[in-house]
Structures are given as C-alpha cells and as structure tokens.
Amino acid sequence: MSAQNEAQREQWTSRLGFILAASGSAVGLGNIWRFPYVVGENGGAAFVVIYLAIILLIGYPIMMSEMVIGRKTQKNAVGAFLNMAPGAPWWVIGALGVFSGFVILSFYSVVAGWSMAYMVKALQGFTPGMDFEGMFFDHILGVSGPLVWHAIFMAITLGIIGAGVVKGIQRTVKILMPALFILLLVLAVRALTLPGAAAGVAYYLRPDFSQISADSFLTAIGQSFFTLSLGMGCMITYGSYMNKGENISDNAAWVVGLDTGIALIAGFAIFPAVFALGFDPGQGAGLAFITLPAVFASMPFGGSLFGFLFFALLSVAAVTSAISLLEVVVAWLVDEKGMPRVKASLIIGAIIFVVGIPTFPTIMGDFSFLGGDVMDTYEFFANDIALPLGGLLMSIFVGYVWTAKKAQEEINTPKGGIFVGDWFGFLIKYVVPVAIAVILVMGLYSKITG
Numbered sequence: 514m515s516a517q518n519e520a521q522r523e524q525w526t527s528r529l530g531f532i533l534a535a536s537g538s539a540v541g542l543g544n545i546w547r548f549p550y551v552v553g554e555n556g557g558a559a560f561v562v563i564y565l566a567i568i569l570l571i572g573y574p575i576m577m578s579e580m581v582i583g584r585k586t587q588k589n590a591v592g593a594f595l596n597m598a599p600g601a602p603w604w605v606i607g608a609l610g611v612f613s614g615f616v617i618l619s620f621y622s623v624v625a626g627w628s629m630a631y632m633v634k635a636l637q638g639f640t641p642g643m644d645f646e647g648m649f650f651d652h653i654l655g656v657s658g659p660l661v662w663h664a665i666f667m668a669i670t671l672g673i674i675g676a677g678v679v680k681g682i683q684r685t686v687k688i689l690m691p692a693l694f695i696l697l698l699v700l701a702v703r704a705l706t707l708p709g710a711a712a713g714v715a716y717y718l719r720p721d722f723s724q725i726s727a728d729s730f731l732t733a734i735g736q737s738f739f740t741l742s743l744g745m746g747c748m749i750t751y752g753s754y755m756n757k758g759e760n761i762s763d764n765a766a767w768v769v770g771l772d773t774g775i776a777l778i779a780g781f782a783i784f785p786a787v788f789a790l791g792f793d794p795g796q797g798a799g800l801a802f803i804t805l806p807a808v809f810a811s812m813p814f815g816g817s818l819f820g821f822l823f824f825a826l827l828s829v830a831a832v833t834s835a836i837s838l839l840e841v842v843v844a845w846l847v848d849e850k851g852m853p854r855v856k857a858s859l860i861i862g863a864i865i866f867v868v869g870i871p872t873f874p875t876i877m878g879d880f881s882f883l884g885g886d887v888m889d890t891y892e893f894f895a896n897d898i899a900l901p902l903g904g905l906l907m908s909i910f911v912g913y914v915w916t917a918k919k920a921q922e923e924i925n926t927p928k929g930g931i932f933v934g935d936w937f938g939f940l941i942k943y944v945v946p947v948a949i950a951v952i953l954v955m956g957l958y959s960k961i962t963g
C-alpha cells in the first residue's frame with residue numbers, strides 16, 4: 514500500500530504554487546479578524562513588538578523545521594514522526610496536530626460563515642444609524658442563518674480538498690491569493706486617506722508597555738502559532754508535497770514574511786478607519802463584525818461597497834486557510850489508513866461541521882469555562898495550548914532527537930538561500946523550548962488565577 518501511495522503522491526507543480534499554498538494557509542482569519550482585535554485589546558504597538566519578536570525567534574525556526582520534516586519524509590503529520598523515529602512515541606505530536614486541526618476548523622468555519630453572511634449584509638447596505646451590535650447578535654444568536662453559512666463554507670472547503678493537492682489546493686490559491694492582496698491594498702488606501710486617520714496610525718505604531726501582562730505574552734505566542742499555521746503539522750503536510758530540490762530557508766522566509774506583512778497591513782486597513790470615524794479599537798472579537806460595519810456606514814462614500822470588499826477579503830483568506838486545516842486530517846487518513854481522498858474529505862468535513870455547532874451561542878447558552886463560551890474554549894485549548902505545546906515538542910524533537918546539526922544539514926540541502934548556521938541550533942534547542950515553556954506556564958497560571 515505504501516509503495517503505491519508514494520508513487521501516487523502529488524507534488525506542487527512549482528515553487529510559487531507551494532509558497533502561495535503555504536502563505537494561503539498562514540494568512541487567514543488570524544491576520545484580518547484576530548490580529549487587529551488582539552492588538553486592540555493588548556495596548557496596540559507594545560503588543561506588536563512582542564509579537565514580531567516571537568515570530569522571528571520562534572516562528573521562523575519552527576516554520577523551517579516543519580517544512581523540512583515534511584519534505585524529508587513526504588508524509589502527513591503523524592506519518593512523518595513514525596518515519597523519523599520508528600518505535601518511539603513522537604507521532605503523538607502529529608496526532609495532537611490532527612486533533613487540533615479538527616477543533617480549529619470547527620470554529621473557524623463558523624466564523625468564516627459569519628463573514629460570508631456579512632458580504633450579503635453589506636450588499637443590502639450599511640447605513641449610518643443602523644444598530645450594528647444588534648445586527649451581529651441577531652445573526653449569531655440565530656441558528657438557521659449561521660448553520661447554512663457554516664454548511665456552505667464547509668462544503669466549499671471539502672470540495673477543494675476532495676479535488677486534490679494540485680487541482681484543488683494549488684489551483685484555488687493561485688486565484689485567491691492575488692485577489693486577497695489587491696482587496697487588502699484597496700482597503701488600506703481607503704482607510705489611510707480618511708480625514709483623521711493619523712490617530713489610528715499613532716495608536717498602532719506607538720508602544721505603551723504599561724498595557725502588557727503575562728497574559729499578553731500567552732496571547733502573543735498563541736497568536737503567532739495560529740497565524741503562521743504552526744504547531745499542528747500543517748506545514749509538515751504542505752511541505753510533504755514539495756519536491757526534494759526545493760529550498761527550505763527561503764520558502765519559509767517568504768511565508769513568514771507574507772503572513773506578517775499582511776497582518777501588519779490589515780492593521781493599517783482597520784485602525785486608521787476606526788479612529789478616523791471615532792470608534793473604540795478595544796472591542797474584542799466584535800471588532801470586525803460590529804465596529805467595522807459602523808465604520809463603513811459612516812464613510813463619506815462607498816461604505817457598503819468597501820464593507821462588501823472587506824468581508825470578501827475575510828472570506829477568501831478563510832478559505833485558503835481552512836483547506837490547509839482539513840488537509841492535515843485528510844492527508845493522515847489517506848497516507849496512514851489508505852482511505853480514498855474524496856471519502857476522507859466528506860467524512861471529516863461532515864464531522865467537523867457537527868463539532869462546530871456547539872459554538873453557536875444559542876445551542877450551549879449557559880456553558881462557561883474560565884469565563885469563556887464554547888468558542889472561546891475551543892480557541893483557548895487549540896490556539897493557546899495545543900499549538901504552542903506542539904511547537905515545544907517539535908523543537909525538542911528537532912533539537913535533541915533528530916539533532917539540530919542534522920536538521921541544519923537537511924535544511925541547507927540543496928545549497929542556496931538563507932544559510933542556516935549554528936544560530937538555528939541555538940534557537941531550536943534553547944530559545945524556542947524555554948520561551949514557549951515559560952510563556953505557557955506563566956500565561957496559564959495568570960489565566961487560571963486571574
């Protein structure tokens with residue numbers, strides 16, 4: 514079975530195909546919905562500084578590690594560890610990843626569904642004086658509306674994954690990623706040219722470290738893993754469709770750079786508009802769905818059109834990430850269990866759809882865990898715990914089990930691109946695991962006691 518699977522295993526047809534797919538995975542709700550509101554809740558620029566440091570010192574080395582494990586083994590998240598450490602329990606990292614993919618996609622699809630519903634709402638018109646808070650709660654407290662959009666979004670996702678790596682994933686990202694970039698630039702130019710935009714830029718760029726707590730570090734690390742699609746074997750899976758001649762250090766730098774650049778630009782598309790029109794940036798998860806529609810409605814012209822473009826952007830970004838989440842689970846079933854791709858996509862897509870339903874506030878209204886609802890709880894376990902924990906275990910695996918030296922050698926073959934010297938070993942053996950462990954323990958402590 515495995516020989517046959519290897520012969521059939523698909524590969525990206527070009528370097529660009531891989532970079533677009535991997536950056537499509539990275540750029541998603543995390544960049545456009547979550548990043549700006551998390552920045553807004555954590556004091557603006559000071560949080561951005563911590564986030565950038567984590568991306569560089571932790572995100573980039575783990576990105577390279579995941580990609581190189583995938584390229585070397587040509588296997589899914591679980592199979593890759595079975596292949597590199599036969600007989601040892603390291604495959605648990607992959608299993609944790611497959612599980613996280615499940616949980617993340619279940620709430621991801623619900624939020625993506627809100628975004629698609631808001632494309633329609635924008636077309637119906639965002640006008641000044643509308644009650645956008647009421648509109649949002651009416652929408653999410655409904656059942657049939659969010660359910661239909663959640664179903665449509667999952668159907669699109671599993672349709673693309675069922676079509677395969679090249680005909681599904683690669684073809685989709687080649688169209689959607691350029692579209693996403695253009696939409697984002699249009700929105701950023703619109704926001705920055707509003708009278709009064711400068712206050713938002715200042716807020717976004719001027720650090721106020723008094724706003725930072727241990728909780729902010731946990732949020733920053735969770736956000737970094739989430740936004741880069743790290744810690745759950747997603748980049749192992751995508752890396753496994755790379756041919757062995759592909760460069761790792763440059764490709765990883767492209768993906769990290771594009772993801773970070775797009776999150777930063779999303780901030781420029783949002784904060785200047787929020788400040789120019791006199792709104793509060795610390796709105797939390799409602800920033801995109803309550804504050805922004807109000808911002809669009811009060812624009813001097815074209816508000817509904819820009820609103821539509823924004824939610825189109827958010828939906829597009831969500832699709833190219835959702836497919837990577839589903840691919841982690843599907844690749845595992847295809848490689849390890851020999852299940853046909855279409856069947857795996859259908860079954861897993863349907864289960865994830867069902868697992869997402871309890872996040873509807875109306876279904877589990879009185880549920881509360883550490884002060885959060887079901888969606889917060891899914892997010893907390895997946896983003897703030899499972900992903901950093903996955904990253905921690907991976908750094909130990911690469912640094913000590915495989916050994917940093919061998920990993921460096923594999924990354925540097927074939928030659929070319931950013932040279933990965935001993936700085937990599939230093940980061941992956943010491944900086945990455947210690948930083949993650951400290952942040953996890955301190956952040957969890959403050960979360961539970963606070």
Ligand code: PHE
Nearest residue numbers: 539541542543544739740742
């Ligand atoms: N990176 C995606 C985002 O920012 C989410 C994601 C996380 C995708 C983990 C795949 C794996 O929206």
